[in-house]
Amino acid sequence: MLTEPDEGGRPRFKGSVLRQLRTDAGELLIAVVRMHGVGGSVWEHNERISSSWHSLVDPAAPQEGERSLGRIRPYVREMSGGGEEAFAAVESVVASREWLIDNLEKAANELPKRDGHRAYDLQQDLILNGQQDPGLYIAQHICLEEDPLTDMEGKFLHPVDHWHWVAVRGNNRNKRRHDIYGVTSAEVLAGMPVKRIGGDDESIIFDPNKWLPQLSRLFNTEYAKHAAVRDAADPDEVPRAVRAAKVAVVESHLVVGCPTPRRLYRIAQMSNRRDHVHPPLEFTPNDRGRALGRNVMGIYVVEGVLEEKIAEVLSGSAPIAELPDVPVDATVSELRDMRSMLLLRELFPTDRRKRLLIRRALSESPPSQLSAPEVNRRARAWSALTSESYPHPWNPRIAEVFQLADVRDGLNPSRRRLPELLAAADTDDEAFEELIAFRAAHWLAAFDIIDADRGSLTGQKTDDDGTQAARVRRTVKNSLEAMRSHRGKAVGVLRELAAAMDAGDRRPRKVADSGEPLVEPMNRAWFNREFPKASGVRRRKSSAPRKHGHDPHAPGNATPSTGTEEYGSRTEGTTVGQEEVRPLPQAGPGAPAGGPGNAAADCAGPSDAASAPGSSAGPAPGSPDAGRSATGSGGSAPGAAESPGDEASGLPALAEQLAKNIQRLSEEVSALHGLRDRLADRAREESAAHPLSRRQADDMGLGVMTAEVGLRRLRPLLDSMSEPL
Numbered sequence: 104m105l106t107e108p109d110e111g112g113r114p115r116f117k118g119s120v121l122r123q124l125r126t127d128a129g130e131l132l133i134a135v136v137r138m139h140g141v142g143g144s145v146w147e148h149n150e151r152i153s154s155s156w157h158s159l160v161d162p163a164a165p166q167e168g169e170r171s172l173g174r175i176r177p178y179v180r181e182m183s184g185g186g187e188e189a190f191a192a193v194e195s196v197v198a199s200r201e202w203l204i205d206n207l208e209k210a211a212n213e214l215p216k217r218d219g220h221r222a223y224d225l226q227q228d229l230i231l232n233g234q235q236d237p238g239l240y241i242a243q244h245i246c247l248e249e250d251p252l253t254d255m256e257g258k259f260l261h262p263v264d265h266w267h268w269v270a271v272r273g274n275n276r277n278k279r280r281h282d283i284y285g286v287t288s289a290e291v292l293a294g295m296p297v298k299r300i301g302g303d304d305e306s307i308i309f310d311p312n313k314w315l316p317q318l319s320r321l322f323n324t325e326y327a328k329h330a331a332v333r334d335a336a337d338p339d340e341v342p343r344a345v346r347a348a349k350v351a352v353v354e355s356h357l358v359v360g361c362p363t364p365r366r367l368y369r370i371a372q373m374s375n376r377r378d379h380v381h382p383p384l385e386f387t388p389n390d391r392g393r394a395l396g397r398n399v400m401g402i403y404v405v406e407g408v409l410e411e412k413i414a415e416v417l418s419g420s421a422p423i424a425e426l427p428d429v430p431v432d433a434t435v436s437e438l439r440d441m442r443s444m445l446l447l448r449e450l451f452p453t454d455r456r457k458r459l460l461i462r463r464a465l466s467e468s469p470p471s472q473l474s475a476p477e478v479n480r481r482a483r484a485w486s487a488l489t490s491e492s493y494p495h496p497w498n499p500r501i502a503e504v505f506q507l508a509d510v511r512d513g514l515n516p517s518r519r520r521l522p523e524l525l526a527a528a529d530t531d532d533e534a535f536e537e538l539i540a541f542r543a544a545h546w547l548a549a550f551d552i553i554d555a556d557r558g559s560l561t562g563q564k565t566d567d568d569g570t571q572a573a574r575v576r577r578t579v580k581n582s583l584e585a586m587r588s589h590r591g592k593a594v595g596v597l598r599e600l601a602a603a604m605d606a607g608d609r610r611p612r613k614v615a616d617s618g619e620p621l622v623e624p625m626n627r628a629w630f631n632r633e634f635p636k637a638s639g640v641r642r643r644k645s646s647a648p649r650k651h652g653h654d655p656h657a658p659g660n661a662t663p664s665t666g667t668e669e670y671g672s673r674t675e676g677t678t679v680g681q682e683e684v685r686p687l688p689q690a691g692p693g694a695p696a697g698g699p700g701n702a703a704a705d706c707a708g709p710s711d712a713a714s715a716p717g718s719s720a721g722p723a724p725g726s727p728d729a730g731r732s733a734t735g736s737g738g739s740a741p742g743a744a745e746s747p748g749d750e751a752s753g754l755p756a757l758a759e760q761l762a763k764n765i766q767r768l769s770e771e772v773s774a775l776h777g778l779r780d781r782l783a784d785r786a787r788e789e790s791a792a793h794p795l796s797r798r799q800a801d802d803m804g805l806g807v808m809t810a811e812v813g814l815r816r817l818r819p820l821l822d823s824m825s826e827p828l
Contacts, residue, residue, distance in 0.1 A: 104136065116359065127464065128373035128401040132360030139315065140350040143240055143277045144288040146269040147172055147210035150372065151390045153419065155213045158491045160419050162438040163608055166494060172206065173197055174420065177365040178244055189364040192242040199249040200261055200293060207289040214278050226279040233349035238273025241358040241371050242266060262309055267292045268357065271371045283347045322347065373401050389496045392487025395480065396450060399464045403449065408457055417446055419491045430520070436604040440521040440542065443489040447541060450485045453513030470511050475770060478510055479503045489545055494608055497548035500555035504544060504580050516541055525601060528594045538597050539586055544579050546600040550611055552630050553582050577636045585634035592633060594618055
């Protein structure tokens, strides 16, 4: 693989083994090598297991048993002629040899938990078929802060630093190969016990040039012995040398050069992040969301629209205190808030250049065609990266609270400091709305007060006083709307959550109606009771102009009632799927349909656009559509509530509205499949053979059939209205 030494006595790689690797973050020069199967190490900086460590961007002190990983920095050395030169390697500092070994063992133990939903056993696949895809490795230099131990003669008992090849791509394959060989990454890096390679004493060999030949001789001996008795041996009791035969040598890609070596870490990670953006496996939601967000930050840096230092903080690889203009008196809650708001602006940018770059990073539609799933994907990335500043990650679906119209042109919350917003929230409408829209969901999720609706009412917890808590399933949007309706207490809750963060992430306390904290700890049951779920029966939207600034508590308008729900049943005070169902307001005496008495229905949001099949919602009494269903078959068609008003009466507007509603219908069908899958998963977890009653299944099947009839009738009608072929 190497040329003859040059005039300086230095051999070089032959051109035939070198390859250029391009990523969105930059270029790498790799050497294609045949590596011993035991080579390489798992990397604790692997993004799949990043949430297993106390994050550098969590300003709170690590809790008992937690630890942070050392920062990755470029490998830079002073040159003899003066100045510094960066090489195609990375460097990190570890407190001690014990910490180094513990970190590697923890990383190896965490990887199988994040291995994705494979349809096969990876280790058995390697044993039977070998490794088909090469891993990508970079060189890492590790320095120990603690002075090494010495013997009686003052000689070091172990090295003061280590070099190893870490797996940037292929961590799981590397870990499984070590399992097959019966060794660990910690032993490969920090020293091989003699007992592992056939010896019988307690010594450790640190030089791979010494222990690797011994390991190979041991395996060759085992393999030869098995070959002699192979026909008589039990096939299930083969020695490890036989199991390791297919991975005795594996093709690997070693990074040996980089035109921008100071950015090597980000460039190498970017090659792995594409697997998160277009995954061959199912990644956990938090891991995938964080990888998506980091992918965006990396492209911003390469294109020169985001400073490297800010990108490091937003990606989670540098403390928040390194952001520019951080107030010296900033508390934990404010530091977390600063980073979260910066992430929000970068993932929903207003700058036209960034809007193009994020489309490229996430393979999105043009802004005018941006879909709800694409918006939710960005929101999940924001939520997942934000949770890295907190002790425990939460369900990133918490952030699915944005409307398409609000985010197409980006989001740009005010630059006001968090303490100022909290102090003014009682009387300042803009401050209160910012706190509810951009902070409340994450803060409540951080303390397990709310969670994204998972579509199940089983496993209900009891209330804090021992009584059964109300069976409530609600969306995050519903929780936030309830807080908007109880402003005084909501402000008290937000202030208490911030105070709990600043006091070491203690358990937040309940608050009185005045907003003052009480003694008892806050929990979900209390939140659902104090901020009740708005519910009711949904009706079709009137064609009357929308009343802006409408007061839902004005005379003649119904106030939201609180109800409970059983899956599969619908009464007043329930939800359908994950949508809010609003109460039907009663018109005042002499008020026409769609007039002021029905303003609550006029203000229905986009989530009210469709009723479930079999819904009783219909046209307003006295309207031209009274007595006639939207589909002509007794069901309410999806999108029926979106009938255009005076502002959308032209042919192009009506056609566009029809196209949007059909697109929404397709998305709703996908959502139904997802809900069914979640119900099936929960049933398997709880060993419930039949999660639906016969009546529930029949009712749902009838609703699906009703929708199918309407859709079959609709398709030829649409075709008859189109221009000829």
